Amino acid sequence: MHSFNYHKASTVADAAAKIAASSDGKLLAGGQTLIAAMKMRLAAPADLVDLGGIADLRGIKVDGGNIVIGAMTTHAEVAASKDVQKAIPALTVLAGSIGDRMVRNMGTLGGSVANNDPAADYPAALVALGATVVTNKRKVAADQFFTGMYETALEAGEIITSVSFPVPKRAGYMKFKNPASRYAMVGVFVAETAGGARVAVTGAGPSVFRQAEMEKALGKSFSPDAVAGIKVPSGELNTDIHASAEYRAHLVSVMAKRAVEQALAGK
């Protein structure tokens, strides 16, 4: 790992000032991707601003019809939350399926969302649930937040403080894990929301995307059979050593069907 200057932030404002003062700084959340990338010298920031000491960024609140989760809340905390379990059980399923136990004890919601790994789980939940990303500057709808592979609408130095998830009527998340990395080869989050049925796919393309044909079908009938027969075009999907685009396209239909089954089972 290349050397860097370490800064521990005490508040969000302090973190914003420290990152603004650095020439090539990065924010450190749980570090489960960033530290690994720095060890491989894929990332070599000159300054690292650690958000780990900011108590305000941690915790889960029920706010009317929304579940608001602080950016530095770990995956393990979301997976074990009784409030989340009651309101959006699919979100506990998702958080509990990220990486392994030790990764979930360090990795955070904000870190995952800001990194926007094409195979990360959380982006699918944010997009399918129509969540809002709250930063130290503004609020951004999930549909506008994830802009491309590892790209988001975040400006330089902008800090995610929380994500607000509207509670859906029902939702489900199913993924086909890469057995080594446990990242999603394909993950599908389905939700029946106040604004209609929404389907978000992660792992399959360069960034999370919605599947309009499935949303239309689920809008007519929220049932596994409604999506099982839909053939997803493979043209824009990823091919790598783990799976071809055609295989990923097939997995999208299978995972969508299982996600709907899970949503209907309500757990």
Add this chain to the structure above:
Amino acid sequence: MPVRLSMTVNGKPVSADIEPRLLLVDFIRDTLRLTGTHIGCDTAQCGACTIHLNGNAVKSCNMLALQAQGAQVATIEGVAKPDGTMHPMQAAFRDHHGLQCGFCTPGMVMSALDLVKRHPNPSEETIRAELDGNLCRCTGYHNIVKAVQAGAKA
């Protein structure tokens, strides 16, 4: 520029001036000379470096030592009693031959202790799912699962 780091390891306060890029596992092994915590893959896959940070199992090769500033850290050296009497989980690994070469064992035991705290009477399925972040290159999983199940009851 060196930074002052202080934490509690196995109940004892420790501190040192370290480079910010020092990983927690290297602080534990090289600075504190507690070499029971192992480095297997060094890419956060294998779990041999598992320790407890404020009571939760984490991979010490995938975090900075500075991320444990002020924390309570427990390593495999702190698991047995001071007189050397093994913890029931360690004894269960011995009794059930839950190790072959033994390299993954410290991480397995630390993960197992985290697991039984949340699942006091775990099923085989739960143990296999919860230990998916700990790899045994000898593939001795069968007896590891038996050991964790016995250790949970002890």
